[in-house]
Amino acid sequence: MSMSKFMALLKGDFREDWRGKVFLFMASQLLSLFGSSIVGFAVVWYITLETGSSSLMTISILASFLPQIIIAPFAGVWADRYNRKLLIMLSDSLTALATLVLVIFFLTGNGSFTLIFVISAVRSVGSGIQSPAVGAILPQIVPMDQLTRINGLHNSLTSTMMLISPAVAGAMLGTAGFGYTLMIDVITAALAVMVLSFLSVRKQRKELEEGEKGVFKELSAGIRYTRHHPFIGRLLIIYAIFFFLVTPAAFLSPIMIARSFGPEVWRLTFNEIFWTGGAIFGGIIITVMGHFKDKVKTLALSSLGFGITFILLGLSPNFTFYIVVMFVAGIFMPFFGTAETVLIQENVEECMLGRVYSLVQLIISAVMPLGMLFFGPLGDRLRIETIMIASGVGILLLIPTIWRTKIVKNEEGSREDGCEI
Numbered sequence: 001m002s003m004s005k006f007m008a009l010l011k012g013d014f015r016e017d018w019r020g021k022v023f024l025f026m027a028s029q030l031l032s033l034f035g036s037s038i039v040g041f042a043v044v045w046y047i048t049l050e051t052g053s054s055s056l057m058t059i060s061i062l063a064s065f066l067p068q069i070i071i072a073p074f075a076g077v078w079a080d081r082y083n084r085k086l087l088i089m090l091s092d093s094l095t096a097l098a099t100l101v102l103v104i105f106f107l108t109g110n111g112s113f114t115l116i117f118v119i120s121a122v123r124s125v126g127s128g129i130q131s132p133a134v135g136a137i138l139p140q141i142v143p144m145d146q147l148t149r150i151n152g153l154h155n156s157l158t159s160t161m162m163l164i165s166p167a168v169a170g171a172m173l174g175t176a177g178f179g180y181t182l183m184i185d186v187i188t189a190a191l192a193v194m195v196l197s198f199l200s201v202r203k204q205r206k207e208l209e210e211g212e213k214g215v216f217k218e219l220s221a222g223i224r225y226t227r228h229h230p231f232i233g234r235l236l237i238i239y240a241i242f243f244f245l246v247t248p249a250a251f252l253s254p255i256m257i258a259r260s261f262g263p264e265v266w267r268l269t270f271n272e273i274f275w276t277g278g279a280i281f282g283g284i285i286i287t288v289m290g291h292f293k294d295k296v297k298t299l300a301l302s303s304l305g306f307g308i309t310f311i312l313l314g315l316s317p318n319f320t321f322y323i324v325v326m327f328v329a330g331i332f333m334p335f336f337g338t339a340e341t342v343l344i345q346e347n348v349e350e351c352m353l354g355r356v357y358s359l360v361q362l363i364i365s366a367v368m369p370l371g372m373l374f375f376g377p378l379g380d381r382l383r384i385e386t387i388m389i390a391s392g393v394g395i396l397l398l399i400p401t402i403w404r405t406k407i408v409k410n411e412e413g414s415r416e417d418g419c420e421i
Helices: 003-011 018-050 054-081 084-107 113-141 144-175 178-197 215-228 232-260 265-289 295-314 319-347 350-379 384-403 411-416
Strands: none
Touching: 018 054, 018 084, 018 113, 018 144, 018 178, 054 084, 054 113, 054 215, 054 350, 084 113, 084 178, 113 144, 113 319, 113 350, 144 178, 144 265, 144 319, 215 232, 215 350, 232 265, 232 295, 232 319, 232 350, 232 384, 265 319, 295 319, 295 384, 319 350, 350 384
């Protein structure tokens, strides 16, 4: 398709139809994710190849996570107060400009690890601002009865992009060097902003008497809303416990492979490919299904799948058995993630979505690193297989709590916090 035809398409009814809006939104987000993923892999591999220092790697991880944790609560307020589309575009522009600075310094021979850490922190701020807005904007462009299907498709496409980006990052880093590899993110971010600029988004509902509130008061209202919500507060507690228990499979599985099956690079690559392949397959299934009859039960059943597969990973007699089970485990991730996402989108008032999603981001950014502080040292004392089995059992013990969780609306709480009903 020529550029003129593409522009003509964007000027027609395509932009006003919800399917066209979803296309533009997903195209923009996948471009953004692709570039960001390449930068993430490139930075990790560059530090590894140049220094092999675990201390520098730790600093890099902290620079990538801590700013998100700090900015997330405020970003949720901004996502509820301001134009979410504009916030996404500005945050993408911020990360692109920060990366461009890093590109210029490295291409002119003035790059340093300190600069990498500073730019990683700035990019983390951009990601922290973007995430709540991305999660909250979908109900503004997607009909409620299509949220499950679209979130499933989004998970599948995201997993596909995460499968492609390491290969591209590795090829670019090996042939073009670190600076030119980073340049991909600048280009994809610019394209993402351009595509998103064509998206037509209905105006979000605001809080009443907005001018009388400040950032900290709105942040406090969001935390109070979540804590007192009869369903969402319980859901986020479950979410935090679940991801704490997923930490061993997410971070310690490469060590388990190296210790038990062999330290070859191809084994670690297969581990990522089979997990991501399972996630892609699960996302496709959700897209075809279109909806879940009972999303809470879907959370419980996908947790059952995780519990069983994690135990089987710990009992793996050989690498072939391990990667097959890892593929099956990957299938359950989009089921859990999609059910959780749609439950939030369906049960949180629109004027509170940004703040609730900022708390979700806070959980993801904080719980898994905390999990590593617990499980990491434990992995030097115990076999990883034992930890994997224990985490699987822990998830199984969480299932009765999930199963008994009831969806309860929060009409009274929404009025108290000033939402339009």
